[in-house]
Amino acid sequence: MIQLVRRMCSKISRRPLVLCGPSGSGKSTLLRKLMEDFPNSFGFCVSHTTRNPRPGEVNGTHYHFTSRESMLEAIKNNEFIENAEFSGNMYGTSKLAVEHVLSDGKVCVLDIDVQGVKQVRNTDLNPWYIFLKPPSLDELEKRLKARKTETAASLRLRLDVAAKEIEYGIQPGNFDLVLINDDLDHAYKQLKEFVETNMMEKDSILEKKIDEQIIG
Template sequence: MLTLMALIARAFSSMSNEGPRPLVICGPSGSGKSTLLKKLFEEFPDTFGFSISHTTRNPRPGEQHGIHYHFVTRQEMHDSISNGEFIETACFSGNLYGTSIQAVRTVQSQGKVCVLDIEIQGVEQIRNSNLNPILIFNNPPSIEELERRLRGRNTETEESLQKRLDTARREIEYGRTPGNFHTIIHNDDIERAYRELKKFILQELEEQQRNGIALNLRQINSSEIN
């Protein structure tokens, strides 16, 4: 029987190496990742596409299946993992998460840069693949501010909140460690953080374009980012 890492390796080998590098953004829950990505997709809808992850957790208020996540049962998730359908998987707060091959291919088929919002475990898996991703860590202002944001959601029990905060501390330590990410976005002010994110991404995409990768950069103007 194939191990999980063997299945992931098989998934990687079945994916095309052509096209733009995937863009991976990682950071603790409540760090502002979703807001940054929402602004990026709204400003450049023809350049970036979001890879919709699978999860076994229940939807939060306002979340829709197939838009925010593919919400599946634990058995369905295990079956898909066993079939080698995922390029990365992670367990977070007792729930399974993963990025499927099909989710990435769907974005690539539209000629867009595939954006993945994944956990640290997934980052480690993709880092060691041949996908050559661009890795970005979204750093929150502080643990205290992160706690305030999470409490403001009113979606957590005290126990689950403390688990998220413990996980966040480990994620921040990992994210700030030199060499783990290509850049760190310090998200203490959303507008400044977005300008920083956009500038970094533009530079990366322009470098890829100079190396012969076809990209839709018509919407992006360098003068708008400085």
């Protein structure tokens, strides 16, 4: 019973986590590490996309791969929290995907772009917002090239968009934390510290309060 109450309370106390940053800034890389360290605390909110899967990407795990027609229909039916168009493809977070993570009692993690962040601000999701900034556009270009997922045209577009996103990302007040992904271990350490300070401690304080109320 105590476990159940604790679980219910911790669920409502846990604000989602938004990780935003230009394509290639390292969002997936950092989130993978976070999920490995806290497998029971965080749940990745699986986005929908109309783009084709990259090698190794699994439907339902990395993305829900879908068609433009079904996605437009679902958006019309108000099934999405946010959606964005990038490089001729649609991306979006469905309400169901968020509910799926919450029903597991986990903190919902959203990997979204600036367009998505602006829309999430108009919802009652109330997440923590973290912006991941590449050390420079040159370094971003190097990393995207090394990832070997882009054509010359899609690389160009990503770099153009990145410059605008960084402008928004570093503006004071837009994010709770701006993380520079220079050295990966250092960036991860900062992310982990932010999470432990702002997201974990509050939960343990809440759990202590629940224990005091229930046990006496």
